[in-house]
Amino acid sequence: MKHLLSTSELSHADAVQILDTADQMAAVSSRAVKKLPALRGRTVVNLFFEDSTRTRISFETAAKRLSADVINFSAKGSSVSKGESLKDTAQTLMAMSADAVVIRHPSSGAPQQLADSGWIDAAVVNAGDGKHAHPTQALLDAMTLRRVRSRATGVASTGMDLEGMHVVIVGDVLHSRVARSNVWLLTTLGARVTLVAPPTLVPVATDNWPCEVSYDLDAVLSEAPDAVMMLRLQRERMNAAFFPSEAEYTRGWGLTAQRVQRLEAVGAPTVFMHPGPMNRGLEISSEAADSPRSTVLEQVANGVSVRMAVLFLLLSGDESSPNPSEN
Amino acid sequence: MSCYLIGNARPEGGDPADLLVTDGTVTAVGAPGSLQVPEDAEVIDASGLIALPGLVDMHTHLREPGREDAETVQTGTRAAARGGFTAVFAMANSNPVADTAGVVEQVWQLGRDAGWTDVHPVGAVTVGLEGTRLSEIRAMAESRAAVRMFSDDGKCVHDPVLMRRALEYVKAFDGIIAQHAQEPRLTEGAQMNEGAVSADLGLTGWPAVAEEAIIARDVLLAQHVGSRLHICHLSTEGSVEIVRWAKSRGVYVTAEVTPHHLMLTDELVRTFDPVYKVNPPLRTDADVQALRRAVAEGTIDVVGTDHAPHTAEDKECEWSCAAHGMTGLETALSVVQLSLVDTGLIGWDRVAQIMSHRPAGILGLTDQGQPLRPGSVANLVLWDPAGATPVDPATHASKGRNSPYRGMTLPGSVRATFYRGHPVVRDGELATPLGR
Amino acid sequence: MSVPEHAETSPGTTTSRVILSTADIDRALSRIAHEILESNKGPENLVLLGIARRGYPLARRLAARLEQIDPGFRAAASTGQLDITMYRDDLRRNPARTPQPTLLPESGIDGRTVVLVDDVLFSGRTIRAALDALVDVGRPDVVRLAVLVDRGHRELPIRADHVGKNLPTSSQEKVRVLLRESDPEPRAAGHEDCVVIDAPVASDPDVARSPGRAASSSRSGQAGERA
Numbered sequence: 001m002k003h004l005l006s007t008s009e010l011s012h013a014d015a016v017q018i019l020d021t022a023d024q025m026a027a028v029s030s031r032a033v034k035k036l037p038a039l040r041g042r043t044v045v046n047l048f049f050e051d052s053t054r055t056r057i058s059f060e061t062a063a064k065r066l067s068a069d070v071i072n073f074s075a076k077g078s079s080v081s082k083g084e085s086l087k088d089t090a091q092t093l094m095a096m097s098a099d100a101v102v103i104r105h106p107s108s109g110a111p112q113q114l115a116d117s118g119w120i121d122a123a124v125v126n127a128g129d130g131k132h133a134h135p136t137q138a139l140l141d142a143m144t145l146r147r148v149r150s151r152a153t154g155v156a157s158t159g160m161d162l163e164g165m166h167v168v169i170v171g172d173v174l175h176s177r178v179a180r181s182n183v184w185l186l187t188t189l190g191a192r193v194t195l196v197a198p199p200t201l202v203p204v205a206t207d208n209w210p211c212e213v214s215y216d217l218d219a220v221l222s223e224a225p226d227a228v229m230m231l232r233l234q235r236e237r238m239n240a241a242f243f244p245s246e247a248e249y250t251r252g253w254g255l256t257a258q259r260v261q262r263l264e265a266v267g268a269p270t271v272f273m274h275p276g277p278m279n280r281g282l283e284i285s286s287e288a289a290d291s292p293r294s295t296v297l298e299q300v301a302n303g304v305s306v307r308m309a310v311l312f313l314l315l316s317g318d319e320s321s322p323n324p325s326e327n
Numbered sequence: 328m329s330c331y332l333i334g335n336a337r338p339e340g341g342d343p344a345d346l347l348v349t350d351g352t353v354t355a356v357g358a359p360g361s362l363q364v365p366e367d368a369e370v371i372d373a374s375g376l377i378a379l380p381g382l383v384d385m386h387t388h389l390r391e392p393g394r395e396d397a398e399t400v401q402t403g404t405r406a407a408a409r410g411g412f413t414a415v416f417a418m419a420n421s422n423p424v425a426d427t428a429g430v431v432e433q434v435w436q437l438g439r440d441a442g443w444t445d446v447h448p449v450g451a452v453t454v455g456l457e458g459t460r461l462s463e464i465r466a467m468a469e470s471r472a473a474v475r476m477f478s479d480d481g482k483c484v485h486d487p488v489l490m491r492r493a494l495e496y497v498k499a500f501d502g503i504i505a506q507h508a509q510e511p512r513l514t515e516g517a518q519m520n521e522g523a524v525s526a527d528l529g530l531t532g533w534p535a536v537a538e539e540a541i542i543a544r545d546v547l548l549a550q551h552v553g554s555r556l557h558i559c560h561l562s563t564e565g566s567v568e569i570v571r572w573a574k575s576r577g578v579y580v581t582a583e584v585t586p587h588h589l590m591l592t593d594e595l596v597r598t599f600d601p602v603y604k605v606n607p608p609l610r611t612d613a614d615v616q617a618l619r620r621a622v623a624e625g626t627i628d629v630v631g632t633d634h635a636p637h638t639a640e641d642k643e644c645e646w647s648c649a650a651h652g653m654t655g656l657e658t659a660l661s662v663v664q665l666s667l668v669d670t671g672l673i674g675w676d677r678v679a680q681i682m683s684h685r686p687a688g689i690l691g692l693t694d695q696g697q698p699l700r701p702g703s704v705a706n707l708v709l710w711d712p713a714g715a716t717p718v719d720p721a722t723h724a725s726k727g728r729n730s731p732y733r734g735m736t737l738p739g740s741v742r743a744t745f746y747r748g749h750p751v752v753r754d755g756e757l758a759t760p761l762g763r
Numbered sequence: 764m765s766v767p768e769h770a771e772t773s774p775g776t777t778t779s780r781v782i783l784s785t786a787d788i789d790r791a792l793s794r795i796a797h798e799i800l801e802s803n804k805g806p807e808n809l810v811l812l813g814i815a816r817r818g819y820p821l822a823r824r825l826a827a828r829l830e831q832i833d834p835g836f837r838a839a840a841s842t843g844q845l846d847i848t849m850y851r852d853d854l855r856r857n858p859a860r861t862p863q864p865t866l867l868p869e870s871g872i873d874g875r876t877v878v879l880v881d882d883v884l885f886s887g888r889t890i891r892a893a894l895d896a897l898v899d900v901g902r903p904d905v906v907r908l909a910v911l912v913d914r915g916h917r918e919l920p921i922r923a924d925h926v927g928k929n930l931p932t933s934s935q936e937k938v939r940v941l942l943r944e945s946d947p948e949p950r951a952a953g954h955e956d957c958v959v960i961d962a963p964v965a966s967d968p969d970v971a972r973s974p975g976r977a978a979s980s981s982r983s984g985q986a987g988e989r990a
């Protein structure tokens with residue numbers, strides 16, 4: 001694995017290796033000395049063409065815990081507004097001898113272009129591109145689900161996948177890179193995924209997607225799924241007539257207090273996930289967000305572990321020789 | 328006096344024949360060895376080559392005036408000559424827009440001065456391509472450029488009233504409106520064909536219905552006002568069905584398809600390489616097959632390249648920032664051979680139809696697209712169907728390096744192009760332009 | 764073995780010899796157990812930390828023996844695993860590997876006498892990494908090193924306190940330790956645990972003596988390769 005661009009390119013074995021590695025990284029995060037020397041002397045550039053303090057801090061923490069040097073390069077608007085091109089930015093980074101470039105970009109495909117262009121030879125990690133992919137978010141969601149399963153079954157999570165788990169992803173699938181990345185990854189790991197959204201917020205041709213699509217949240221929740229993941233709703237979607245009003249959206253597709261109570265009443269195992277930041281009262285009620293079922297903070301913590309795992313796996317072995325020596 | 332004997336060529340793929348070209352005109356055609364050849368005639372051995380009437384491209388972007396960094400009339404017509412074209416129609420989306428007699432005469436004169444092919448400017452339907460008021464269509468028609476085709480190509484004339492008026496207005500001089508069929512509201516921010524691939528990639532979709540809805544409206548408008556309508560770069564299976572239906576009702580509509588829509592699909596967008604970004608977008612394989620059948624059955628009348636050169640800056644960037652369009656003049660005939668001839672769908676006589684006779688006929692050109700027989704203007708191309716064209720954009724005559732075929736080896740190759748009896752391409756290479 | 768050049772050549776180009784059998788390994792571990800107790804003057808404060816992956820089963824076996832010899836030693840509370848993946852100095856040169864858990868006794872290692880346990884001592888780089896890993900998880904009073912095999916060719920100033928067998932090798936040879944806990948592939952009776960030397964052979968493949976499946980494990984990718 002040279003780059004991490006999309007979860008659709010991850011095999012079952014790749015995904016389990018990343019999650020197993022992330023588990024060990026999580027163990028490090030709970031000890032007194034939280035730093036590992038693995039990436040000492042390596043340089044990780046956070047190249048953010050789009051504001052996302054949370055994701056940038058998560059990657060920065062991950063790289064620093066692995067002893068890498070971190071350069072934050074905020075290029076918001078520069079390329080899109082016809083300033084410096086992605087190519088020039090990339091070549092600038094190479095001049096700084098970056099070993100890995102973590103890129104967040106509003107244009108779908110920009111990380112893949114960076115990886116394929118020949119402009120740089122650093123490892124490229126997609127930290128979210130347009131509406132396309134957000135692989136580390138999906139990996140941290142998978143890690144969270146694996147830990148949920150581990151707690152429920154009492155079996156250690158190492159080596160585990162998500163076979164048989166039922167995960168419901170609710171909201172603006174059309175514009176969501178989180179939903180796309182999760183569909184590929186969670187199904188690769190054996191989970192059953194159901195997307196729930198108003199029909200206007202589902203892409204027109206999802207027939208080939210390895211998941212079910214429903215417009216009826218209550219019907220899907222009545223199956224007592226293992227997890228329900230609420231996607232963040234951009235309020236401006238309403239202006240483009242994707243739905244008539246926030247109130248109608250919440251009634252139809254929000255994780256409301258009533259829906260939480262119904263899950264409680266039937267003793268469903270369902271945990272509540274959200275990639276953050278949450279719109280309380282819109283896609284998720286405070287009852288759900290603050291419920292013991294919520295994994296929102298665990299997801300944040302797992303984000304650092306997963307990103308440590310990805311940086312470690314991408315940057316180790318990059319000078320592999322055919323004759324490794326040991327001891 | 329110039330005189331060429333083109334020996335043993337197969338006119339439009341038929342039986343071998345010798346063609347005598349004297350002072351810009353085909354003066355004799357006969358069985359090999361049967362012609363009386365003047366002593367000073369230069370003999371060109373065309374054994375194994377197919378002779379086609381010079382190709383006519385209804386849809387070219389020459390970028391001049393305004394974007395001479397992307398293409399000029401000079402470089403664009405050199406590319407056309409290398410591709411076997413002897414006439415090109417230069418679309419109006421230059422800067423300034425070709426919406427006045429002054430601009431179209433400038434482009435026409437630049438074409439004449441260059442001497443590689445005929446250049447026929449296309450006039451804008453609306454001022455500045457803005458879709459709000461008609462440009463001075465009649466002035467352009469009466470200029471030295473004698474514009475007959477009007478188009479806002481790149482943008483759709485989406486206002487139905489304005490479209491109706493334009494269709495009616497050009498009847499006065501047997502003009503034709505060429506529509507870029509794209510419903511603007513349905514394609515806001517569109518980046519690629521809307522379908523399975525756009526769903527995977529998270530790129531905003533350009534749905535087929537946005538093209539089909541405009542075509543359906545416009546064929547009904549054309550029928551209502553009794554005008555001629557040309558559909559540019561038709562790209563979907565549904566559009567084919569609408570045009571077929573309209574033709575069956577007697578509507579005077581003609582349809583064009585680009586080489587790239589006959590060969591490439593939206594699966595290529597998975598690379599996120601902006602060289603595949605084009606408008607209308609690459610569609611699905613089902614669309615490609617439907618377009619090929621539509622050419623074979625005659626629903627689609629012509630192949631137009633939509634040659635759209637861009638600078639590296641406009642293509643070497645993020646997909647959503649990249650310009651739409653791909654080059655096509657120097658690869659068009661190869662792609663037609665690959666997708667239509669080598670697949671057995673059509674023969675070379677039909678290639679001559681869709682790339683020469685028919686576009687010349689639609690546009691009323693009397694000195695282009697003529698059959699290869701005595702008396703015709705000697706516009707012709709010698710094509711080696713057994714040849715191969717490795718596509719290296721760096722070697723193209725066009726300034727544009729944005730060929731979606733780069734790295735491929737396409738079938739066939741242009742051996743010679745005669746423009747008004749003068750060999751502008753010889754041995755597959757540019758020779759000299761026609762001096763006037 | 765996970766050595767690519769072997770996968771590319773025919774198996775006949777290496778021979779595999781069993782150097783230690785199950786019984787030999789048993790005896791070596793017993794001797795090391797006695798030595799540890801002797802040098803520590805009893806079981807007090809002892810912690811055995813096996814270096815992942817094969818050091819850990821060896822540490823557990825040693826701990827069980829210590830408990831047999833001196834019931835004052837509580838094996839379960841004094842044994843752990845140390846993963847050194849993230850501390851290696853050759854991360855860039857070897858393919859990425861999944862780290863193993865570091866498992867410490869509940870009472871920790873601060874102020875204890877830690878015996879690091881590994882299967883083969885070669886360049887010393889693994890032990891260098893282990894010492895770094897160790898200081899990140901606690902502050903032992905004393906650190907000692909026990910290895911099943913010392914094959915020489917040290918590249919760092921490191922030596923073992925307790926050695927099961929000193930094994931003179933050429934640098935072209937590979938030493939592999941196969942344990943029933945970590946290497947499940949079937950082997951001949953008496954070779955459930957074994958130490959194998961793979962030596963490159965230029966001419967005569969008949970000198971190869973097979974330790975059960977071990978001879979063919981140059982294609983298995985599972986066995987612990989200790990070059």
